[in-house]
Amino acid sequence: MTRLTEKDVDGLGTELIIYERNLAEKTGLKLGEIAAMAGAISWEDFQGAARDYQVGVVPITSGQGVIGGFSEAVVQIIRQLGFKGRITEKTDVNGFYEGVTKGLEIIFMADDARFVALNLRTGQIADNAIATGRGYVAALNAMTQGFPGSEVLVLGCGPVGLACVEYLLELGSGLAVYDCDSSKLKRLHQGAIKHERNLEEAIKKYPYIVDATPASSFISLPEPPAKVFVAAPGVPMGLTNKSYSQHAKNVIHDPLQIGVATMLAMAVSPPRIKK
Ligand code: 2YC
Numbered sequence: 001m002t003r004l005t006e007k008d009v010d011g012l013g014t015e016l017i018i019y020e021r022n023l024a025e026k027t028g029l030k031l032g033e034i035a036a037m038a039g040a041i042s043w044e045d046f047q048g049a050a051r052d053y054q055v056g057v058v059p060i061t062s063g064q065g066v067i068g069g070f071s072e073a074v075v076q077i078i079r080q081l082g083f084k085g086r087i088t089e090k091t092d093v094n095g096f097y098e099g100v101t102k103g104l105e106i107i108f109m110a111d112d113a114r115f116v117a118l119n120l121r122t123g124q125i126a127d128n129a130i131a132t133g134r135g136y137v138a139a140l141n142a143m144t145q146g147f148p149g150s151e152v153l154v155l156g157c158g159p160v161g162l163a164c165v166e167y168l169l170e171l172g173s174g175l176a177v178y179d180c181d182s183s184k185l186k187r188l189h190q191g192a193i194k195h196e197r198n199l200e201e202a203i204k205k206y207p208y209i210v211d212a213t214p215a216s217s218f219i220s221l222p223e224p225p226a227k228v229f230v231a232a233p234g235v236p237m238g239l240t241n242k243s244y245s246q247h248a249k250n251v252i253h254d255p256l257q258i259g260v261a262t263m264l265a266m267a268v269s270p271p272r273i274k275k
Pocket of ligand 1: 002003004005058059060061062065066067068070071110111112113114115128234255256
């Protein structure tokens with residue numbers, strides 16, 4: 001998982017209105033609606049939960065330490081979704097204790113290895129990588145109105161890429177993967193998943209692409225007017241600067257927003273019957 005820098009989150013909290021407008025232009029949906037879809041909770045129930053839960057963000061100093069502005073960005077996204085949210089004064093276990101004893105029932109916290117949202121009332125825990133994969137697929141699904149006419153190409157099969165695969169299978173979408181170790185793919189569905197071996201060829205073949213790789217600026221898209229729609233979660237950005245600027249209006253990309261919003265939806269979503 002690529003660690004964010006202060007620069008990646010700088011100003012994020014103050015630009016959420018512009019961010020939401022841009023996202024709605026591309027997808028027709030609000031951030032909360034995309035998160036609710038990916039989190040398998042109705043928009044109404046998600047709004048109900050916003051009136052019902054108090055949310056805390058606990059800064060964690062382990063490993064490489066806190067990222068300046070990270071907790072602030074997370075709590076602003078939570079508030080943008082209509083929830084009451086605050087950062088605990090204390091950090092780490094002390095901050096967790098402070099949050100629980102002050103009645104915060106959903107706790108967000110991230111160390112260098114994992115970023116979670118824990119619902120203390122239900123015991124549900126949401127993982128950022130899974131939430132990010134699902135949230136970006138939901139956004140791409142909305143932007144393309146259901147991926148007409150082609151499979152979706154998922155690049156990379158780490159935790160985010162595998163969550164994308166899982167959710168695309170749930171949506172019943174056609175699916176192709178690149179650079180995926182087939183042993184990691186869902187065994188029972190392997191037949192339904194195309195394996196692409198050559199990146200350049202694959203990029204030309206699929207109009208719907210999810211970049212779930214940690215590599216930067218290695219994807220060159222076909223020149224306009226080729227129609228291509230890209231979901232590019234987190235940092236670094238996998239598209240080359242040229243491709244990103246040529247196709248910007250069809251690219252969904254942010255360092256935290258969709259992942260955090262979907263974590264919150266997953267944390268308050270009714271428990272799913274384990275298959
Ligand atoms: O400020 C803090 O509390 C730090 N301990 C936060 C460290 C987050 C490390 N993870 C990341 O930078 C990225 C984020 C997008 C979430 C997942 N990986």
